[in-house]
Amino acid sequence: MQTSNGIDRLPASFRDPAGFLFLKNGVLYRQINRAYHQQYTRLLDSGLYRELVGAGLLVRHEESDQPPLEAEVAFKVIRPDRVPFVSYPYEWSFGQLKDAALVTLAIQKQAMKFGMILKDASAYNIQFSQGKPVLIDTLSFDLYEEGKPWDAYRQFCQHFLAPLALMAYRDVRLGQLSRVYLDGIPLDLTAELLPLLTRGNLGLLTHIHIHAAAQKRYAGKPVKRALRITSTALKGLVENLEKVISDLTWQPLGTEWGDYYDCTNYSDHSLENKKALVRKWTDNVRPDLVFDLGANTGMFSRESATSGALIISMDLDPAAVEQNYQAVKRKKEFNILPLLLDLTNPTPQLGWNLSERDSFHHRGPADLTLALALVHHLAISNNIPLPYFAEFLAGQCRWLIVEFVPKTDSQVQKLLASRKDIFSSYSQEGFESAFAGFFETIQAERPGDSDRTLYFMKRR
Amino acid sequence: MHLIPIPYLDPGSGSLILQVLIATLLGIGLAVRASWKRIKGYFGRKKSTQEEEDADQQRN
Numbered sequence: 001m002q003t004s005n006g007i008d009r010l011p012a013s014f015r016d017p018a019g020f021l022f023l024k025n026g027v028l029y030r031q032i033n034r035a036y037h038q039q040y041t042r043l044l045d046s047g048l049y050r051e052l053v054g055a056g057l058l059v060r061h062e063e064s065d066q067p068p069l070e071a072e073v074a075f076k077v078i079r080p081d082r083v084p085f086v087s088y089p090y091e092w093s094f095g096q097l098k099d100a101a102l103v104t105l106a107i108q109k110q111a112m113k114f115g116m117i118l119k120d121a122s123a124y125n126i127q128f129s130q131g132k133p134v135l136i137d138t139l140s141f142d143l144y145e146e147g148k149p150w151d152a153y154r155q156f157c158q159h160f161l162a163p164l165a166l167m168a169y170r171d172v173r174l175g176q177l178s179r180v181y182l183d184g185i186p187l188d189l190t191a192e193l194l195p196l197l198t199r200g201n202l203g204l205l206t207h208i209h210i211h212a213a214a215q216k217r218y219a220g221k222p223v224k225r226a227l228r229i230t231s232t233a234l235k236g237l238v239e240n241l242e243k244v245i246s247d248l249t250w251q252p253l254g255t256e257w258g259d260y261y262d263c264t265n266y267s268d269h270s271l272e273n274k275k276a277l278v279r280k281w282t283d284n285v286r287p288d289l290v291f292d293l294g295a296n297t298g299m300f301s302r303e304s305a306t307s308g309a310l311i312i313s314m315d316l317d318p319a320a321v322e323q324n325y326q327a328v329k330r331k332k333e334f335n336i337l338p339l340l341l342d343l344t345n346p347t348p349q350l351g352w353n354l355s356e357r358d359s360f361h362h363r364g365p366a367d368l369t370l371a372l373a374l375v376h377h378l379a380i381s382n383n384i385p386l387p388y389f390a391e392f393l394a395g396q397c398r399w400l401i402v403e404f405v406p407k408t409d410s411q412v413q414k415l416l417a418s419r420k421d422i423f424s425s426y427s428q429e430g431f432e433s434a435f436a437g438f439f440e441t442i443q444a445e446r447p448g449d450s451d452r453t454l455y456f457m458k459r460r
Numbered sequence: 461m462h463l464i465p466i467p468y469l470d471p472g473s474g475s476l477i478l479q480v481l482i483a484t485l486l487g488i489g490l491a492v493r494a495s496w497k498r499i500k501g502y503f504g505r506k507k508s509t510q511e512e513e514d515a516d517q518q519r520n
Contacts, residue, residue, distance in 0.1 A: 016468055120469055142467075149483070151467050154475035206482050215474035223473050227480045233487030237479065240486050 007069060011355035012124070018139040022069050030061070030078050031068045036139055037075040039116070043141050048114035052135070057107050059083070059129070059136045083127040083136060084310050085289070088357055089159070090179035091339040091347060093322040094167050094250040095329075097175065100126040100133040101160035105242045107135055108150075112235060117144040121156035123178070124357070131334040147228040150237070154215075157207055158184020161245065165208060166190060168248040169198050172318045175340075182351050187212035203244030252319030265409055270448025277447055278303040278370065278401060281456045285399045287367030293343060293396075294374035298324040298336060304370060305336050312366070314341040343374075343392075344382050361395065369397035372454075376405045379426055380415045386425065386434035394438035400457040404431045408451050428453065 010021040010028075018036035022029050032040050043049045052058035061080040068074030089097055100123060108118045119142035126133045159178075162185040166174040170193055177185045191212040198204040229237070266274060278300050282290065287309045292301040297320050301313035313336050315321050324338035341347065346360040371393060378384040393400055405412055406428060407421075435441070439457035446453050471479075 018468075119467065149471065149476055149479050151469050151471040153479045154472045155469060157475075206478075211475065211478050213474075214478040215472060218472075218474035218477060221473050223476055227476055229480055229483045230487055232490060233483040236486035236490050237483040240482070 009069060011353065012351075012357065013137075014352075016120075016137075016139060020069075024066065027066075028080060028082050029064060029066050030080055030138060031070065031074055032076045032078060032139065033070075033073045034075045035073070039141055039143055040076065040139070042114075042116060042143060043138070046114040046116070048111060048116055048141070051110060051114070052107060055110075056130070056132060057103060057110070057135060059127075059134055059138065061138055078138065080136065080138060081129075083129045083134070085128075085312055085337055086358060086363060087128060087337065087339050088178075088347065089123040089163070090176055091341060092175075093318055093325050093338065093340060094164070094172060094175065095322050095325050096128070096133070096338075097123070097160065097167075098164055098245060098248065101156075101164065101245045102242065103133045103135070104156065104160065105238055105245070108238050109235070109242075111141055112144060112231065112238075115144050116141045117148070117150060118142075118152055121152035121159060123159040123184070128337055131328055131332065131336070144231075146231055149227055149229050150234060153237070154187075154211075155184060156241065157187060157211060160184075161207055161241070162187060162190040164245060164248050165198065165204055166193055168250045169194055169204075172250055175318070179347075179350070182357065187215060203240065203247070207241065207244060250322070252322040265411060265450050265452065266447070267449055270450060273447035274372075274454060275300065275303045277445060277454050277456075278372075279306060281399075281401050281443070282307045282309070282368060284456075285368045287399070289366045290368045290370065291364065291366040291396060292370040292372075293341075294371065294377065295324065295338070296320045298327065298338060300370055300372055301336050301338075302333070304368070305333060308335065309367070311336045313338045314343075316340065316342040343378065344384070364396050366397045368399040368401070369393060371400065371402040373403055373405060373411070373452075375403065375431070376409070376412045376415060380412060380423055386431055387437060390435045390438045394459050398459050400439060400455070400459070402435070402455050402457065404428055404453045404455065406451045 006025055008023040010023065013021045017033065018039070019030055019032040022031065049058065053060050059080050061078040064077045064079040066077045066079070068077050089100070092100070103126060104118070104121050108121075111117055118140055120140055125135055125137040125140055127136045128134070163175050163178050166177070166185065174193065187208055191209050194204065194208065199209055282304045287307065290304050290309045290311045292298070292304065292311055292313045295301050295313040295315050296317070298313040301311045305311045313324055315324070318340060321338045321340045327333070328336050328338060341360060349355060349359045349362065350357040375389065378389055379386055393402065407413070407416070407426060432441070435455070435457065439459055441455055441457050443456040444453055
């Protein structure tokens with residue numbers, strides 16, 4: 001929502017009466033309303049804030065002198081640390097969503113020790129920062145009263161347990177349902193889609209199947225008596241959810257590109273040359289933000305990452321993104337964020353008024369984009385004309401490292417094996433003339449013994 | 461002054477009822493396990509004390 005004097009109220013935080021986010025001169029602030037003053041004070045005074053921030057579970061903030069946007073209801077204005085790149089559950093791999101779920105439960109357990117409770121359990125409140133999931137909503141905590149059930153139980157099951165169970169037991173691609181159901185996947189749908197055998201899993205039987213049946217049975221009916229849960233029982237519930245989530249696994253096997261690097265068309269020597277070129281050209285640009293499009297498991301993201309920039313390492317294959325994320329965790333590569341993205345149908349604007357969740361385009365452009373071994377997949381497998389590809393990239397970056405893969409390449413031959421070659425303009429000349437309309441070529445090199453060419457370009 | 465804001469999430473009747481049911485069962489489970497441990501611990505301790513006494517006797 002645009003107001004006068006350069007202040008924007010962010011369209012993603014309007015549901016919670018406790019406060020909201022706004023931007024002023026590019027700085028992110030959060031107004032805390034008077035209605036939330038007791039909760040905020042408890043969060044800080046109890047030591048919970050310090051505990052969670054210290055453990056890297058909650059985003060850090062400072063109290064600010066910035067005048068509130070709605071003074072009549074305001075209690076305070078805080079300036080939270082900003083996550084470097086916002087991403088969404090439908091862009092995360094299985095492991096990323098699982099880690100986000102476990103962090104949510106860890107926070108809930110910690111909060112209960114300090115007399116507080118999570119009042120919501122939205123996957124959108126979790127973001128990846130420094131390679132790890134972190135809660136970004138400082139206003140997610142409520143005062144815990146002994147005996148009170150957890151209001152966010154349903155939301156937790158819909159946002160985390162349902163997609164994870166579907167990905168683990170039915171098909172990993174069902175994670176994309178989160179893109180349709182922004183408040184989590186309905187449990188009745190989840191129960192219908194899950195295989196019968198999941199009824200034999202006590203956790204899924206209760207939290208999904210019986211849960212869905214209970215929702216149906218009591219739909220629209222008020223709860224007559226005040227329901228109570230002891231704090232021990234609630235802790236038992238949270239620990240049970242923790243176990244159910246931990247037990248869900250998915251192995252990235254039998255992937256489309258799983259063994260792609262083993263059969264690339266470069267010899268070891270040429271591959272090293274290609275890596276060196278990516279490093280050299282990245283260092284020339286000195287970027288803060290790099291997009292690696294079609295990153296596979298992130299081999300070249302890692303070369304670019306030596307510059308210290310934040311690399312958003314994107315691929316459409318859930319197995320590649322998962323492998324990439326596991327490597328990031330193992331090697332503690334805090335400046336690489338693997339994400340799931342289909343370039344032929346990138347994340348659109350979503351939610352209320354199409355402005356709650358940002359599109360991929362709105363989160364760019366990057367200082368530098370890598371598009372390596374990508375052109376043939378778009379131009380030949382997806383019939384994207386080369387000038388369209390060049391125009392798309394020009395919208396995503398200021399600098400570009402792009403690779404041209406000619407028709408003689410065995411990978412292109414594979415793509416053409418099952419279809420008629422209707423791509424008469426797919427040639428090195430066609431590629432160069434398509435890109436010349438949007439980019440100026442700074443350098444072009446063949447990294448070795450293959451026919452592929454690497455270009456370093458600057459947007460016109 | 462009304463201090464606690466109105467909960468903004470609808471917990472859902474079915475979800476609430478089920479949650480209470482599961483949590484109560486888990487709570488009972490936890491309590492049973494804890495008392496079982498105590499009982500086992502009690503006998504275990506008694507047994508080990510007996511064993512220690514036997515060992516002491518053998519040493520003497």
